[in-house]
Amino acid sequence: MVALPFTAGKAADRGGRPSPFQLLIANRLSAAGLAILALIVTLAFLTPILPLPDPDITDPARRLLTPGADGHLLGTDHLGRDLLSRLLWGTRVSIVVGLSATLIAAIVGSLIGLTAGYAGGRTDSVLMRGIDLVMAFPYILLALGIVAVLGPGLLNALYAIAVVNIPFFARNIRGMTLGLSRREFVDAARLSGASHPAILFGDVLPNVLPTIVVTMSTTVGWMILETAGLSFLGLGAQPPQADLGSMLGEGRKLLFTAPHVSVIPGLMIFVLVMSINLVGDGIRDVLDPRLKSGALAAPGAATAVKRETVPEKPATGAVLSVEGLSTRFQTGSRVYKAVGGVDLDLAPGERVGLVGESGSGKSVTALSLLRLVPTPPGTITAGRVTIGGEDQLGASVEDLRRLRGGQVAYVFQDPLTTLHPLFTVGQQIVEALQAHQPLSRRQAEARAIELLERVQIPSAKARFEAYPHELSGGMRQRVCIAMALANDPELIIADEPTTALDVTVQAQVLKLMRGLSEAQGSAVLFITHDFGVVSELCDRVAVMYAGRIVEIGPTQDVLDTPAHPYTRKLIDCVPVLGQPERRLDAIEGLPPPVDRLPPGCAFAERCPIAEPRCRESEISLNGLSAGRAVRCIKPHGVAS
Amino acid sequence: MWIYIGKRLIATVPILLGLSVIVFGMMALIPGDPATAILGSYATPENVERLNSQLGLDKPLVEQYFIWLGNLLQGDMGRSYALNRPVADEVFERFGATLVLAGASLILCSIFGLIAGIAAAVRQFGWTDRIVTFLVLIGISTPSFWLGLLLIMLFAVELQWLPASGMFAIYGGGGPLDLLRHLAMPAVTLAVVATAVIARLTRAAMLEVLRQDYIRTARAKGVSERRVIYRHAFKAALVSVIPVIGIQAGFVLGGAVYIETVFQWPGIGRMLVNAISTRDLLLVQGGVLVVAASYVFFNLIADVAQTIVDPRLR
Numbered sequence A: 001m002v003a004l005p006f007t008a009g010k011a012a013d014r015g016g017r018p019s020p021f022q023l024l025i026a027n028r029l030s031a032a033g034l035a036i037l038a039l040i041v042t043l044a045f046l047t048p049i050l051p052l053p054d055p056d057i058t059d060p061a062r063r064l065l066t067p068g069a070d071g072h073l074l075g076t077d078h079l080g081r082d083l084l085s086r087l088l089w090g091t092r093v094s095i096v097v098g099l100s101a102t103l104i105a106a107i108v109g110s111l112i113g114l115t116a117g118y119a120g121g122r123t124d125s126v127l128m129r130g131i132d133l134v135m136a137f138p139y140i141l142l143a144l145g146i147v148a149v150l151g152p153g154l155l156n157a158l159y160a161i162a163v164v165n166i167p168f169f170a171r172n173i174r175g176m177t178l179g180l181s182r183r184e185f186v187d188a189a190r191l192s193g194a195s196h197p198a199i200l201f202g203d204v205l206p207n208v209l210p211t212i213v214v215t216m217s218t219t220v221g222w223m224i225l226e227t228a229g230l231s232f233l234g235l236g237a238q239p240p241q242a243d244l245g246s247m248l249g250e251g252r253k254l255l256f257t258a259p260h261v262s263v264i265p266g267l268m269i270f271v272l273v274m275s276i277n278l279v280g281d282g283i284r285d286v287l288d289p290r291l292k293s294g295a296l297a298a299p300g301a302a303t304a305v306k307r308e309t310v311p312e313k314p315a316t317g318a319v320l321s322v323e324g325l326s327t328r329f330q331t332g333s334r335v336y337k338a339v340g341g342v343d344l345d346l347a348p349g350e351r352v353g354l355v356g357e358s359g360s361g362k363s364v365t366a367l368s369l370l371r372l373v374p375t376p377p378g379t380i381t382a383g384r385v386t387i388g389g390e391d392q393l394g395a396s397v398e399d400l401r402r403l404r405g406g407q408v409a410y411v412f413q414d415p416l417t418t419l420h421p422l423f424t425v426g427q428q429i430v431e432a433l434q435a436h437q438p439l440s441r442r443q444a445e446a447r448a449i450e451l452l453e454r455v456q457i458p459s460a461k462a463r464f465e466a467y468p469h470e471l472s473g474g475m476r477q478r479v480c481i482a483m484a485l486a487n488d489p490e491l492i493i494a495d496e497p498t499t500a501l502d503v504t505v506q507a508q509v510l511k512l513m514r515g516l517s518e519a520q521g522s523a524v525l526f527i528t529h530d531f532g533v534v535s536e537l538c539d540r541v542a543v544m545y546a547g548r549i550v551e552i553g554p555t556q557d558v559l560d561t562p563a564h565p566y567t568r569k570l571i572d573c574v575p576v577l578g579q580p581e582r583r584l585d586a587i588e589g590l591p592p593p594v595d596r597l598p599p600g601c602a603f604a605e606r607c608p609i610a611e612p613r614c615r616e617s618e619i620s621l622n623g624l625s626a627g628r629a630v631r632c633i634k635p636h637g638v639a640s
Numbered sequence B: 001m002w003i004y005i006g007k008r009l010i011a012t013v014p015i016l017l018g019l020s021v022i023v024f025g026m027m028a029l030i031p032g033d034p035a036t037a038i039l040g041s042y043a044t045p046e047n048v049e050r051l052n053s054q055l056g057l058d059k060p061l062v063e064q065y066f067i068w069l070g071n072l073l074q075g076d077m078g079r080s081y082a083l084n085r086p087v088a089d090e091v092f093e094r095f096g097a098t099l100v101l102a103g104a105s106l107i108l109c110s111i112f113g114l115i116a117g118i119a120a121a122v123r124q125f126g127w128t129d130r131i132v133t134f135l136v137l138i139g140i141s142t143p144s145f146w147l148g149l150l151l152i153m154l155f156a157v158e159l160q161w162l163p164a165s166g167m168f169a170i171y172g173g174g175g176p177l178d179l180l181r182h183l184a185m186p187a188v189t190l191a192v193v194a195t196a197v198i199a200r201l202t203r204a205a206m207l208e209v210l211r212q213d214y215i216r217t218a219r220a221k222g223v224s225e226r227r228v229i230y231r232h233a234f235k236a237a238l239v240s241v242i243p244v245i246g247i248q249a250g251f252v253l254g255g256a257v258y259i260e261t262v263f264q265w266p267g268i269g270r271m272l273v274n275a276i277s278t279r280d281l282l283l284v285q286g287g288v289l290v291v292a293a294s295y296v297f298f299n300l301i302a303d304v305a306q307t308i309v310d311p312r313l314r
Helices: A004-014 A020-026 A028-049 A083-119 A121-135 A139-150 A154-180 A184-191 A196-232 A244-252 A260-287 A362-368 A397-403 A425-434 A441-454 A473-485 A503-520 A531-537 A555-560 A565-572 B002-029 B034-039 B045-054 B061-073 B087-122 B127-141 B144-158 B175-210 B213-220 B225-262 B268-277 B281-309
Strands: A320-331 A334-346 A351-355 A378-387 A408-411 A491-495 A523-528 A540-545 A548-554
Touching: A028 A083, A028 A260, A083 A121, A083 A154, A083 A196, A083 A244, A083 A260, A121 A154, A121 B002, A139 A154, A139 A196, A139 B002, A139 B225, A139 B268, A139 B281, A154 A196, A184 A196, A196 A244, A196 A260, A196 B225, A244 A260, A244 B144, A260 B127, A260 B144, A320 A362, A334 A351, A334 A362, A334 A378, A334 A548, A351 A362, A351 A531, A362 A378, A362 A491, A362 A523, A408 A473, A408 B213, A425 A441, A425 A473, A441 A473, A473 A503, A491 A503, A503 A523, A503 A531, A523 A531, A531 A555, A540 A555, A540 A565, A548 A555, A548 A565, B002 B061, B002 B281, B087 B127, B087 B175, B087 B225, B087 B268, B087 B281, B127 B175, B144 B175, B144 B225, B175 B225, B213 B225, B225 B268, B225 B281, B268 B281
Parallel strands: A351 A523, A351 A540, A408 A491, A491 A523
Antiparallel strands: A320 A334, A320 A378, A540 A548
């Protein structure tokens, strides 16, 4: 214990991961559990040498003394035996019995699991059918049946509890082993001529050991509880031997006259099991973090906004006006500036492409507009998003709700994960309609079928009843588009809506979106990494890099004369039909990590024409010609 | 859907047969002469011999099993010598009482477990979440038989609001209100652990679901937050919570053994404990078999419910 601060300091110096024990102690509840458990175990261990009366000496003259009585700290029972002494001796028995049952269950269950997982085939199915059968019994009932066969007694209760817990180990270990025995290092051991037991215990077992420990630590409390239960029923420890359960069972008969005789051992079981569960949860979180339930934060209804200043209301007639938008993600001590000050306007009916590599911040920009970035870890830290004349970063949740799917609609990337798997597509469209319009069920259904027809879904009436998994990818995306169109939005934000689709389907969906936007006059903000898609669909294009717009302008101008070196590289990546000899250059290097952005141009490291002054200070977005701007000090085609 | 239910029903047959083999095998494993074990050590030699031939114990084990199974299918589970009545009569009478208790507990733990789990997930890291997490920890660590005693001391002895015991028959007697008064404490006690387990898993399932893309879609189309939680997220979470409720049926049916002993409830659990003490092994056999079979059907119901919620499983 004395060495702890020292090791903690060392771990911090290394900057590495803290040891499992440190992690366990860092969890305050687990640390408390460990302290209580250590105290109980120490007391139980020292019981034989503590100055206590013999637990079995009866003294009828001093029976049923209440706690605090002279010489008997916790009082006496119906035979005048000292309760404190009996409690500690009983705790000893309960701990030993619980641990033994856990060990037996762990060893037998793990052996079954290892064998089944490693052997596979018929051995596996026979063993696992047996395990399934054991699990088909209500847990305690099977234990009762076993005790019935073996006869009441502490040892038999121990066996019974061990047997009914074997399936937990067998199942967990089998799953792990199954995965491991297909791995290369096991194949290598097999080829080197090692025997099966040698592989199983030498190579596989060390890898499943953490799982065994986790399963033990999460079941041992339960096993102590259950063996105590059997003793309580009179089927475990037999007099004069006593564990906590049998003490409780005996005390029950005196419930009305001397409640302390049953309350005290029960309290001990409770505290013991709770401390074990606390430690067990801690061990599980440390050794197997994937099992830590609910550790990851679930996002709320809207992204948190923490701005120091709010930019002035812009004097434009734009559907969407974005100024200085910044969004950050914070995990631990790291801050990722995913969006670092984006300015963008969309005129009514205009289609603008937002282009960039993955990680450039284009999707986060799109989600930030209606505060759909998950918080935590996301926070909008600066800027203003003006839609319908109002600053939406300051809007109430209800105002935001009216806007979402109403004036502004989203279409997301993967239609399989973005549609709810448990509702029919019809229900989902109806819901979008009813969220914004006072329609009756029947009206909404009729309108939903109309929408499905409008996105060219064949036999729309029948498809209305379909679940998402029953439709193809292209059909699903059409459903998403229908849902977006439900309330005649002024602006559709489409976040890579064609990326997850087949090439032929992509073209159809693009054509559909173009047609619908023209027919309806909706503006479209189209997020993509594909310049080919942009040239098909968009009037203007904005190129993003490392959280910022580096070039913006009319699509054709930017395609013909890209000014930023990054834009040029991106355009070079697009294959052109009929030009097979054209060289496709991948862009060398990677974008800078957005938690460690350089002071100057973020692209400088990958730029073929970078100079020292590019790296010195921030570079602003400078106007080039009408409607064009670029964030570069040496824009291509412009004399500097 | 009906085809699915039919298939699942057929799939329970091998499970039920497996259960019968295990239960039968247990009796065969009893050390010494089964007839002596059944009749007790004071049985006369004639009685032992008569029972041996009655039970067909002079035949091979496999044949014995099929004779036993045949009798079982005709509703004959043998005769309890201690009670001097057919095992089947006693078991089914007792099982009714257990089913009332277990059913009430299952309803309680489902309702409160789901509510607590959702409340905790919606206010993750908030006070509600902390309180629920803490109560869950207490719930799964409390010995139910001890909790029952504490409740008796409080509500029956101190406050005298509820009876500590005195439940004799489920049907007749004091009518439904009297049944509820007797049922309240045992049902709550039995439900505590299951409530904690369901709450913990519901919380985890809700948090998992709330991170999914389709929840973002629901928010993006302007669905109210209430609806997002209670319709979109809850329905999806239910898919993984329903099997857990099915498993809790097993824990409640088993845990009834303690609760029936504490509250003197005339169910099958208390019958089993008594039967083990008196070595009335045919009664144990019949009781274990009936409760285990009912658990198989609880799981069947859970499977079907899960399929109703999740169309992908059809």
